[in-house]
């Protein structure tokens with residue numbers, strides 16, 4: 001159990017590749033931190049620097065209260081679970097879990113105790129005498145976790161541990177890992193490119209892009225208040241809609257105007273727009289698909305948020321449906337209740353929930369609100 | 370100190386010792402060989418020693434029970450001298466590794482082969498192991514021995530290790546018994562690599578070869594394994610476990626002369642081009658080639674929209690003149706990228 005502090009961490013490779021730039025993060029004891037971002041953004045590199053598999057080019061890595069940049073990986077007291085775990089095929093589950101402890105010459109009684117405790121936590125006590133061949137995919141994954149647990153490390157590092165599992169098992173193991181975290185009361189640092197995994201598992205999420213941290217916050221905060229265009233587009237499925245346009249002022253009324261659409265900005269937002277000098281400037285409006293509605297009650301609440309769109313495709317998803325629409329050449333997606341009778345080719349009146357609106361500066365791509 | 374020929378002299382040359390059995394005899398379970406198995410009018414006898422199994426052949430009825438017991442007794446003495454011999458065969462392998470590797474050569478020649486006694490019986494399986502990061506060599510040596518020892522115990526197989534600071538060869542006797550364990554050289558290699566990563570946090574690359582039948586083949590295999598490990602390292606290949614014949618075209622590219630690599634690499638991808646395109650170039654081309662030039666699969670793996678991938682491909686074409694949707698262009702750029710990775714060494 002430990003706090004981790006990453007302070008101005010850089011990773012440079014030969015040939016001018018900077019994989020990680022000025023990474024700053026304080027991880028609390030027992031926290032579940034998720035690093036998420038597109039391929040090549042530096043998630044694995046960051047994790048590998050924490051593990052010690054990769055040298056830190058610059059900056060300080062502190063575990064507990066000790067700077068560990070130069071501490072050999074196996075003395076950092078952390079355990080790592082990898083994407084491709086190979087259980088030792090000729091050993092039983094027990095031997096697999098005991099292997100690392102035996103290697104470190106732990107006394108036999110201690111090994112027995114730790115393996116049984118871990119097996120109990122993972123609910124695989126009845127499998128201890130089996131060989132990996134005779135286990136299901138989920139059971140194997142649990143044994144792989146067990147091998148890390150018996151070491152009783154200060155922190156667990158996991159790099160896409162679920163990406164080789166099929167979709168159903170992945171969802172199941174996601175919950176298992178969250179439960180495991182609660183039971184073990186240890187710091188977890190988890191890497192994934194899957195934003196759903198990040199949103200459902202993390203206490204806090206670190207969104208990365210091109211080696212830079214974009215935002216660090218709770219899943220809710222990230223979802224509701226993305227700091228910039230990238231985070232807004234990366235988190236959420238289907239992705240947030242973006243429309244390019246301008247903020248216009250007419251007789252004290254501010255509106256967002258783009259090709260074929262004009263929305264009145266609520267008064268509560270005027271001040272921040274003025275403060276940021278966004279008026280008469282190109283901006284990008286962001287609205288999540290579930291914040292576009294077709295029920296008339298929304299039109300009454302937000303008369304300034306009504307617009308019309310051509311429906312190109314309708315996808316039924318059970319309790320809800322997705323509308324893929326075109327507003328003067330800009331593609332929009334709406335996620336509405338399935339009761340609606342909107343059909344392909346219709347031009348319905350839709351309403352944007354103006355309290356859920358986002359505006360981004362087009363130039364800096366930073367969020368204005 | 371009793372050598373095998375001395376041993377043989379003790380019983381009037383009525384027994385000779387071999388390390389290699391004819392295929393037919395190799396199929397016989399060890400238990401039967403320990404009893405003495407008759408093949409082509411000769412008795413093939415296995416003697417269990419501390420270092421493995423040693424095979425002796427004698428004509429039926431020419432050795433008495435007492436003589437066999439005597440040999441078994443003397444073999445214990447032989448064990449003592451085996452250490453010296455161990456150094457000798459180990460030296461042969463180390464010398465082989467140190468021959469220059471322009472390309473591994475079939476010509477590797479070893480004089481006086483018959484005189485070398487090896488402390489294990491053929492056939493064998495070999496696994497060559499090398500740290501991915503050479504700076505970790507000292508950790509590597511310290512850790513790998515422990516890991517291999519723990520595995521050998523688990524596998525219940527005989528193992529021997531030849532040590533070079535950055536290259537360790539693990540030799541496993543491949544008896545009938547080991548075959549029944551449903552193990553393969555590949556699974557053992559993967560397990561060792563995985564064990565090193567998880568237990569020692571060291572990344573290791575392994576090259577494995579199955580069923581080596583004699584010492585000459587062993588020496589050549591060891592040389593080839595090192596060559597492949599170096600090629601995989603130079604080209605920064607991701608796969609940590611490589612079959613002895615599993616590197617395909619990389620092998621040929623790696624043996625090209627450095628001057629040629631440089632000329633080619635810089636002609637196809639001049640510095641301006643690589644600078645302009647940045648990391649996207651390598652990421653796009655490598656993933657595209659790995660996925661057989663399949664756009665959708667590549668886009669999926671890079672978490673890109675198909676159109677963004679298309680844009681990247683067009684941009685590469687604009688800057689380099691190569692359209693990587695064509696096989697020959699893709700291969701050309703891919704090879705140049707490998708040479709860039711390697712730094713034209």
Ligand SMILES: Nc1ncnc2c1ncn2[C@@H]1O[C@H](COP(=O)(O)OP(=O)(O)OP(=O)(O)O)[C@@H](O)[C@H]1O
Nearest residue numbers: 013017019038039040041042043044045046193648
């Ligand atoms: N040994 C290396 N030499 C040069 N560049 C490297 C090396 N290893 C990684 N990189 C680069 O560093 C960047 C970050 O890589 P990293 O593996 O951390 O990405 P990631 O976020 O884990 O991506 P993915 O989701 O694909 O696993 C990439 O651009 C990659 O090409």
Ligand SMILES: [Mg+2]
Nearest residue numbers: 043044045159
């Ligand atoms: Mg990664």
